[in-house]
Amino acid sequence: MKEIMIERQAPIAVEGSISLMEKLQILTDAAKYDVACTSSGVDREGSADGMGSCVKGGICHSFSADGRCISLLKILMTNDCIYDCKYCQNRCSNDLPRATFTPEEICELTIEFYRRNYIEGLFLSSGILQNPTYTMELICRTVLLLRQKYHFYGYIHVKAIPGAAPEVIQSTGFLVDRMSVNLELPTAEGLAKLAPNKHRRTILTPMRQIQNGITVNQNELALYRHAPKFVPGGQSTQMIVGATGENDYQLLNVAESLYDKFSLKRVFYSAFVNVTGDKALPALPGGPPLLREHRLYQADWLLRFYGFKAAELLDERNPFFNVFLDPKEDWAVRNLGVFPVEVNRAPRDLLLRVPGIGVKSADRILAARKTARLTFRDLKKIGVVLKRAVYFITCSGKMMYPVKIDEDSIVRNLTSDKDRIRFGSDGMTYRQMSLFDDVNFQAPIDPYSRMAAAIGQL
Numbered sequence: 001m002k003e004i005m006i007e008r009q010a011p012i013a014v015e016g017s018i019s020l021m022e023k024l025q026i027l028t029d030a031a032k033y034d035v036a037c038t039s040s041g042v043d044r045e046g047s048a049d050g051m052g053s054c055v056k057g058g059i060c061h062s063f064s065a066d067g068r069c070i071s072l073l074k075i076l077m078t079n080d081c082i083y084d085c086k087y088c089q090n091r092c093s094n095d096l097p098r099a100t101f102t103p104e105e106i107c108e109l110t111i112e113f114y115r116r117n118y119i120e121g122l123f124l125s126s127g128i129l130q131n132p133t134y135t136m137e138l139i140c141r142t143v144l145l146l147r148q149k150y151h152f153y154g155y156i157h158v159k160a161i162p163g164a165a166p167e168v169i170q171s172t173g174f175l176v177d178r179m180s181v182n183l184e185l186p187t188a189e190g191l192a193k194l195a196p197n198k199h200r201r202t203i204l205t206p207m208r209q210i211q212n213g214i215t216v217n218q219n220e221l222a223l224y225r226h227a228p229k230f231v232p233g234g235q236s237t238q239m240i241v242g243a244t245g246e247n248d249y250q251l252l253n254v255a256e257s258l259y260d261k262f263s264l265k266r267v268f269y270s271a272f273v274n275v276t277g278d279k280a281l282p283a284l285p286g287g288p289p290l291l292r293e294h295r296l297y298q299a300d301w302l303l304r305f306y307g308f309k310a311a312e313l314l315d316e317r318n319p320f321f322n323v324f325l326d327p328k329e330d331w332a333v334r335n336l337g338v339f340p341v342e343v344n345r346a347p348r349d350l351l352l353r354v355p356g357i358g359v360k361s362a363d364r365i366l367a368a369r370k371t372a373r374l375t376f377r378d379l380k381k382i383g384v385v386l387k388r389a390v391y392f393i394t395c396s397g398k399m400m401y402p403v404k405i406d407e408d409s410i411v412r413n414l415t416s417d418k419d420r421i422r423f424g425s426d427g428m429t430y431r432q433m434s435l436f437d438d439v440n441f442q443a444p445i446d447p448y449s450r451m452a453a454a455i456g457q458l
Contacts, residue, residue, distance in 0.1 A: 002172050005027070009146075018021035020105060020109075022099070022190065023099040023100075023101060023105070024075070024109065025074045026073050026079060026098075026099040027077075027078070027079055027099055027101065028074065028075050028076075030076050030079035030089065030090055030127075031074050031076045031090070031123075031125060032074075033154070033270065033273065033275070034074075034125055034159075034238065034270075035322055053127045053135075053144045053185045057155055064065050070120045070121065070155075070158070071118060071119045071120055071276070072119055072120065072122060072123045072155070073109065073110055073113050073118075073119045073121070073122050073123065074123040075101070075106070075109075075122075075123075075124060075125075076090075076101075076124075076125050076126050076127060077099065077100065077101055077106070077124060077125070077126035077127075077129070077135070077138055077139060077142070078098075078099065078100035078126055078127050078129050078135075079096075079098055079127050079137060080098045080099075080100060080127050080129050080132070081126050081127030081128050081129070082129075082130070082197075083127075083128055083183075083195070083197040084197065085194060085195040085196065085197070085198065086193075086194045086195070086276060086278040086280050086281060087194055087195075087240065087243050087272065087274075087275075087276065087278070087281060088195075088275075088276070089095055089275040089276060090127045092277065092374070094276065097273045100129065102179035103138060103141045103142035103145050104145065106122075106124065106142050106146075107142065107145050107146050107149070107150050107152075109149055110146060110150075110152065111146075111152060114152070114154060116287055118156055119154075120155060120159070121154045121155030121156060121157070121177075122154070122155070122156045123145070123157045123158075124139060124143075124156070124157070124158045124159070125138060125141065125158070125159040126138070126159065126161070126316055128161065131160075131163075132161040132162065132163035132164040133164045133165045133168060133255060135161050135164070135416070136160070136161040136164035136165070136168045136169060136172065137168055137206065138161070138166055138341070139158050139161070139172060140172040140175070141172055142173060143156055143158060143172060143175040143176055147175050152232065154344060155177050155178075155228075155233075156175070156176045156177055156178075157176065157177060157178040157179070157180065157233070158172060158176050158178075158179055158180075159179070159180055159181070159182070160172070160179045160181045160210065160235075161179065161206075162198065162202045162203045162205070162206055163202050164206070164267050166209055169206055169209060169210070170209070170213060171219060173213055173230045173231045174230055176190055177231070177232060177233040178231060178233035178236065178265070179210055179231050179235050180235055180237055180238070181206050181207050181210070181235065181237055182203075182237055183202055183203055183237045183238065183239050183254075183258070183283045184198065184203070184238070184239065185239065185240055185241060185246075186239050186244075186246050186250060186251050186254040187244070187246060187250070187254075189206040190243070190245075190246065190378070191246035193244065193280065194243060194280060204262075207214040207235065207237070207258075207262050208262065208263075210231055210235045211262050211263050213230045213231065214230055214231055214234065214235075214263070216230075217231075233265070234263070234264070234265035234267040234333075235262070235264055235265060235351055236264060236265050236268060237258060237264060237266075237267055237268070238267075238268040238269070238270055238271050239251060239254065239255070239267065239268070239269055239270070240272050241269050241270060241272060241289055241292050241293050241296060242271060242272035242282065242284070242288070242289040242292060243273050243281065243282065244271040244282075247320055247413065248292065248295065248296065248299075248320045248321050249310070249314040249315065249316065249318075249319035249320075249321060250319070251269070251296060252296065252299055252300075252303075252310040252313065252314060253310045255303065256297075256303055256309065256310040257308075259303065259304070263290070266443070267292045267300060269297060269300070270293065270298045271288040271290045271292065271293040272284070272288060272289065273288050283392065290302060291323065292321070295321035295326070295327060296321075297324075298327050298328070299313055299321065299327040302327060302328060305352075305359050306328070306352045306353070306359070307349050307352060308331070312331060313327050313330075313331055317402050318450040324411075324415045325411070325414060325415065326355075327442060328353075328355050329355045329388065329414055332353070332355050333407050333410050333411055333414075334407075336405055336406075336407065336410075337352075338353065338400065339354075339391075339392040339393075339405070340391075340392055340393055340394045340405070341353075341354055341392060341393050341394070342393070342394050342395075342396075342397065343365055343369070343379065343393050343394070343395055344369050344373050344374055344395065344396060348363075348366055350370055351365060351366075354389050354393055355385075355388040355389060355391075355392060355394045355414075356385035356386065356387070356388035356389030356390075357384050357385075357389055357393075358383070358390075360383065361379075361382055361383045361384050364382045364383065365382060365384075368382065373395075373396055374395055375395050376390075376395055376400045379393075379395070388414065390403065391405075391413065391414075393402050
């Protein structure tokens, strides 16, 4: 492993009377709203002189690249912070218990949790203590101790602190598996309103540094197989959903831009939870916007694996996702001219556009039809969800049963009785509306907030 030295060894302010378990309780609770902590599934061989290949505090569950559910110790280095972000429970103006781990304490916790088989890795973030560079140095020193003193070769994910010195971020990158820089809010205007100490350029700078470092390192590994790896699991980010007025179309466009320009592995979406009660924050009569978060994750999956573009799923006239249909179903019923698709001839990219056909199902169809013509019974065995796909596919030119290729008819069948929107004499007219919407509206509305307001009045 590459030797890395952190020159500044400034003393850490540690509360005199607080115990390690009390620190653990405070700093695991402070980390719970950070959702960008997935495992990357990085492979690393074990070593004869090291470790790595119930207490509830700090244990979070995530998923590796091969689908395994794994456990991580998820903590903050400190919940002390010099910033005053209006949405953050750890902001400097909040009156709450403060605690700070030393690097040695984090190492001991990680090793002891690992020895007891509680965890398989570490997720480490932090509030801003003194300044960004000092905080990033503490994180780097912690990981350096884990790797070189404790010989821990398990998975480690840390947050890169915006504004920290580039050389410290670079040093940390050679020690960890994944790094992330939270975008927090999707627009510069949102940051200026709710996080006046943060700036979009300051956040994007370490993102670009990490991306460039990964690219250079991949070239080095191609020439020198034993060169140290730089952030082999890639980088991720997180956006808060619902704290500011951006619509789904804006959020999805920002995510698409991050994937294209910064080669991110994941964009995480976090439904806004008002934990501070600040007057600048929106009221949430229906609770956190969990449905919006869910729809964004579904659409994000379509961007990453199904070949969709943000402009295909939403536009300025329809800036919010459908409340009752997932984004793929919604796209399909708005583009019925593409269907029905003949599964025995259609290319892979077109199969992936069919609701009910996933990536694995599409690949199985391509493999199976080389030797036989597929029937609907075959598709069911392959894993196609026929109750959704049946309206959009044919086998050998025939549909499973007579289906009316009509927007309203298909939507009625895709949604349950309780989710249908009925008005007028003709039953249901397909339209992206909430349960209690005004039929004669003109301007685009946010169906989530309207539904939440209506539910709050029940």
